[in-house]
Amino acid sequence: MAERDESSNGLSGDCWLWRCGGRQFDLARRVLVMGIVNVTPDSFSDGGRFAGVEPAVAHGRQLAAEGADILDVGGESTRPGAAPVSVEEELARVIPVIERLRAAAVGVPISIDTMKAEVARRAVAAGAAIINDIAALRADPAMAEVAAQSGVGLVLMHMQGEPRTMQAAPHYDDVVGEIRAFLQERLAAAVAAGIDRRAVVLDPGIGFGKTIQHNLEIFRRMAELAALPRPLLIGPSRKAFIGKLLDLPVDQRVEGTAAAVAAAIAAGVRVVRVHDVREMTRVVKVAAALAPWNTGP
Ligand code: HH2
Secondary structure (H helix, E strand, O other), X not given: OOOOEOOOOOOEHHHHEEEEOXXXXXXXXXXXXXXXXXXXOXXXXXXXXXXXXXXXXXXXXXXXXXXXXXXEEEOOOOOOOOOOOOHHHHHHHHHHHHXXXXXXXXXXXXXXXXXXXXXXXXXXXXXXXXXXXXXOOOOOOOHHHHHHHHOOEEEEEOOOOOOOOOOOOOOOOOHHHHHHHHHHHHHHHHHHOOOOHHHEEEEOOOOOOOOHHHHHHHHHOHHHHHOOOOOEEEOOOOOHHHHHHHXXXXXXXXXXXXXXXXXXXXXXXXXXEEOOHHHHHHHHHHHHHHOOOOOOO
């Protein structure tokens, strides 16, 4: 593929291709909406409203109809203080949902939000095209091999600490510099483990071992992160920093999420993980059309 400079951050050519198993996305001029399908009784944002298989499948189908480019299915809440879930329990939650969504032929690629290699392996066997690993291959030594052998897409996210304790006292000397270094190191580790670099997207991990101030600084300096050699994904949806800025509960953060999504896209982010797919697909269309990196018609 010819080298071409398509963005203010100088990434070019293959850097914008995201390989996810049999398919690939060209993110040079495109932003993807990843819709959240939580199959958890204790998610911070939707309080387990979609906990059973049936409600989760119905929710996934609805998000697909609303324009989601990817459905991210998760069976373990990462809410600060959330209790860990066993492999068996997580499998029982997510595999039937993935199978049913595949059978329903919604046609939308499915991502599995897990830190466990066995869950990822079974999810891929059931048809998942992406592994969303918030531990960036650090929680389970077998995860890298599952990703390498399957060739599916892989999200590597930054997190300081672990979900149970991460919000206790997050500290950085330079939050953006440290996230950059971490994501670079994790990308190198993934490639060293045999993972195609074109399968990887990087995520600074909003709310994962970060204070409100850290999250704000990540947004203000997002362009520095967008200069990393792989596309960025961001998950600001309904999160606490929006609640703090607006002094509003979790069910009233859609406009705040829209602002965060628009700001992230202006700075170069290419995938947004959100709950409110109908609203955010509209925000994404406009924000991507206005973005400084968009050189298209
Ligand atoms: N945030 C959450 C979960 N998974 N994955 C990535 N890559 N990036 C994120 O920012 C991210 C994520 C937390 O949000 P949610 O799924 O709504 O809540 P819970 O973990 O309580 O299910």
